[in-house]
Amino acid sequence: MALRSICVFCGARPGHDPAHAAAAVTLGRTLAEQGIRLVYGGGAVGxxxxxxxxxxxxxxxxxxxxxxxxxxxxxxxSGLxxxxxxxxxxxxKARMAELSDAFIALPGGLGTLEELFEVWTWGQLGYHQKPLGLLEVNDFFGKLCIFLDHLVSEGFVRSExxxxxxxxxSAEALLLQLQDWQPTAAAKWAGQRQP
Structure with a gap:
């Protein structure tokens, strides 16, 4: 899939670890170098x-x-x-999704997680077929991923x-993963008895 425009969800704060800012710089530069338009929340901070x-x-x-x-x-x-x-x-959120071919989350707080989970839910329900990714920085999302795997093992989320x-x-590796991603054919309610 050709990625012309990617939405990035991230914090309006820089966080305590300087690696977070370094990852944001690398991602922004990599998107520009690959000719991919950045769509984001419009803030000048964090x-x-x-x-x-x-x-x-x-x-x-x-x-x-x-x-x-x-x-x-x-x-x-003011310089966008x-x-x-x-x-x-x-x-x-609707406008960011409309303008984007894929979504990437950098470290962030509640707003970042809320944006990621909402757009992921839209994909699960079939409202879009766009890939999503986490740009991991010093295992920032590690415990979240463990919990997501727990949701699968408990039967609340399908593995697909x-x-x-x-x-x-790696920003470059994540972009390749998103380009190669294929939409799942599994419906949200497949195999479940309807009321």
Whole structure:
């Protein structure tokens, strides 16, 4: 699958580990060097600002989507290729998904996880067939992945749907995984008795 545009979910804070910022720089630069447009939440702070600045510095195209209510508190990035201001968080996520061929999560907090899980759920339900990935930084997502595997073993998530989420500690390797990913044919409710 050709990836022309990737949405990156990440923190509006840089985190304590300098490796988080370094990974954001590498990802932003790699996307630009491969001619892949970056779509993200539009902030100028934290990992959001770092990944955007790295892509811009490498000559990449960057589109930010930010709710009007957060434009000032998240300090909307004024140097982007395009900054779209939308009505709210739901509109933000829908627009980011609309503009993107794939999704990558860098380290972040509740908002990052919420965005990742919502777009993953949309894929599980068949609303899109776009790949998702975690850019692993010093085992940041390690315990989360263990828990996701636990959900499979407990029968709450199908293994095919768990496999929708790729993971790598290399931006280049993760992009290759996302390009090679094939959508699952398993329906969410396959094999279950309907009420």
């Amino acid at each position: 990992l959001m600002g770092i990944v955007a600045d790295a892509a811009l510095a490498a000559g990449g195209e960057v589109i930010g989507i930010i709710p009007q209510s957060l434009e000032h508190s998240e300090i909307g990035h 290729t395009r900054l779209e201001v939308v009505d709210g968080m739901h509109a933000r 749907h768990r496999a929708m989420l790729q993971s790598s500690n």
